Amino acid sequence: MTSLKLQLNKLADAHTQWQLTDSENRKRASFLYDPKVASTLDRETIYCLGTNGFEELCLLDSGFEEFERVLFSDTSLTFERSIQTKEVNDSLNLTIRRFLIRLSPYFLLSPAHKALEWLVHRFFIHFYNVDDLMRCILPYHEHNYFTRAIQMFRFNDKHSAWNWLEPAQKAGTTISGIVMANRCATDLGFLNFICESTTMAVQEFGSNYSSLRVIINFYLKTLCSTILHSLSHKKKKKKKNSNEENFIAQFMPYLLKGLKSKCLDYKRATYLILSNLSNIFTFQTNIKDEILNIVSK
Numbered sequence: 464m465t466s467l468k469l470q471l472n473k474l475a476d477a478h479t480q481w482q483l484t485d486s487e488n489r490k491r492a493s494f495l496y497d498p499k500v501a502s503t504l505d506r507e508t509i510y511c512l513g514t515n516g517f518e519e520l521c522l523l524d525s526g527f528e529e530f531e532r533v534l535f536s537d538t539s540l541t542f543e544r545s546i547q548t549k550e551v552n553d554s555l556n557l558t559i560r561r562f563l564i565r566l567s568p569y570f571l572l573s574p575a576h577k578a579l580e581w582l583v584h585r586f587f588i589h590f591y592n593v594d595d596l597m598r599c600i601l602p603y604h605e606h607n608y609f610t611r612a613i614q615m616f617r618f619n620d621k622h623s624a625w626n627w628l629e630p631a632q633k634a635g636t637t638i639s640g641i642v643m644a645n646r647c648a649t650d651l652g653f654l655n656f657i658c659e660s661t662t663m664a665v666q667e668f669g670s671n672y673s674s675l676r677v678i679i680n681f682y683l684k685t686l687c688s689t690i691l692h693s694l695s696h697k698k699k700k701k702k703k704n705s706n707e708e709n710f711i712a713q714f715m716p717y718l719l720k721g722l723k724s725k726c727l728d729y730k731r732a733t734y735l736i737l738s739n740l741s742n743i744f745t746f747q748t749n750i751k752d753e754i755l756n757i758v759s760k
Contacts (some may be wrong), residue, residue, distance in 0.1 A: 465730055467707055473489065475650075478655065479666075480572025491584070492583055492589050492590075492615040493583065493584070493615070494576055494579050494580050494611060494612060494615060495512075495576055495577070495580045496580075496581055498550070501584075506540060506585070507540070508687075509580060509584045509585070510537075510540055510585070511537075511584075512577050512580055512581065513535060513577055513578055513580055513581020513582070514535050514581070514582075515574075515577055516573070516574040516575065516576065516578040516581070517531065517534075517535045517574070517577075517578045517581075519531075519573075519574035519577075520555055520566070520569060520574045520575065520578060523569060523572075523574070524565070524569070524671075525676065526565055526668075526671065527562075527565060527660035529690075530561075530562045530565075531572075532743065533555065533558045533583075534559070534562060534582065534586070534738075535581070536647075536723045539585055539586075540585075542586075543588060544591070545588070553629065555586070556591070556592060559582065559586065559588055559592050559595055560592070560663075562580055562582075563588075563592070563595045563596060563598060563599040563675075564599070564663055564664050564667045565593075565668070566578065566579070566599055566676055567598070567599045567600075567602060567664065567677065568674045568675070568676075568677050568678065570599060570600060570608065571603065571604075571606065571608060574743060576608075583615060586625075588618055588737065589615040590617070593616060593625065594624075594656070596612070597656075597660060597664045598656075598660045598663075599623060600612045600613075601660070601681065602678055602680075603675050604637060604638040604640075604643060605637045605639065605640065606637065607637065609637055609638070610631070610635055610637050612635060613628055613632045614632060614635075616628075616632065618632060624652060624653070624656075624750070627650075631671075632642065638655070640684060640685070640688050641688065641692060641706070642690075643685050644685060644688035644689040644690070644692050645692075646711070647685060647686070647689040650691050651709055651710065651713050654689070654710070654713055654714065656688075656694075656714055657681075657682060657685055657686070658682070658713075658714065658717040659676060659717075660678075660682075661679065661682040661717070661729070662717065662720060664673075664678045664679075664723060665726050666731050672727065672728060673725045675726060675728060676728060678731075679726075679728045679729055679732050680710070682732060683732040683735060683736065684734050686714075687735065687736060687739050688737070690743060691739060692738055699737075711744060711746075715750060718733050718736065718737055718740075718754075719753060719754070719757065721733030721736075722734075722737075722754065722757045722758065725759055
């Protein structure tokens with residue numbers, strides 16, 4: 464069997480398993496509705512709801528318009544991603560990723576909820592696009608809408624990067640800033656995810672920097688909290704932590720990128736993070752030189 468066939472079979476099997484499980488439980492994942500209520504709503508009803516939300520989003524930000532053809536046109540009513548080629552699914556995933564990045568600043572608004580409901584219902588983004596949906600909702604980790612959103616995920620896979628959220632999911636609680644900071648300090652993959660998500664958002668929004676404030680504020684708050692409450696605490700106790708050097712190595716490329724950015728909010732956030740970091744760590748000479756070289760230009 465060819466590699467492509469194996470990938471398609473895996474995708475189809477996962478899709479079938481998801482549908483069977485939902486059928487057995489008489490539930491359907493939903494952001495807006497109780498799962499049992501959602502299971503009684505037909506595709507056309509959710510589509511009308513989703514397109515209504517999408518049209519409202521376009522009035523708020525014309526940048527959404529390019530996503531209509533793939534995600535919100537009437538052809539999406541009959542689109543089945545489980546039978547598409549890898550190339551089609553890769554393209555779809557990229558479109559969903561970009562849409563969810565652009566949606567993040569509007570996540571607390573009703574139009575965003577309507578659009579999300581359609582993407583969950585039709586494209587199973589809570590199953591196939593977990594990282595991208597997390598990227599959209601993480602800035603709101605202390606809001607009840609975040610709690611509602613994570614109810615749609617399945618964290619029972621021990622290999623999932625997000626199973627640490629399972630206690631909050633079961634308890635129906637939000638995630639505090641301290642928990643986020645501790646996670647960054649102990650999980651460099653999560654730290655990288657937050658940093659990379661911020662650079663992706665800056666790239667997606669281009670010169671429309673005002674839309675980035677929520678995302679950049681989340682980035683700034685989380686990273687400064689990580690430095691001040693997690694890493695500095697260990698430093699004061701003189702505890703050796705192998706993650707500390709790795710933290711700098713993982714983090715520095717994003718700081719250098721932030722210093723070079725044309726987005727002033729991103730650049731200011733980078734200066735603040737560097738200031739906090741310099742109070743705890745002594746940078747190597749080559750890193751100091753690189754920072755000074757960028758700042759002096």
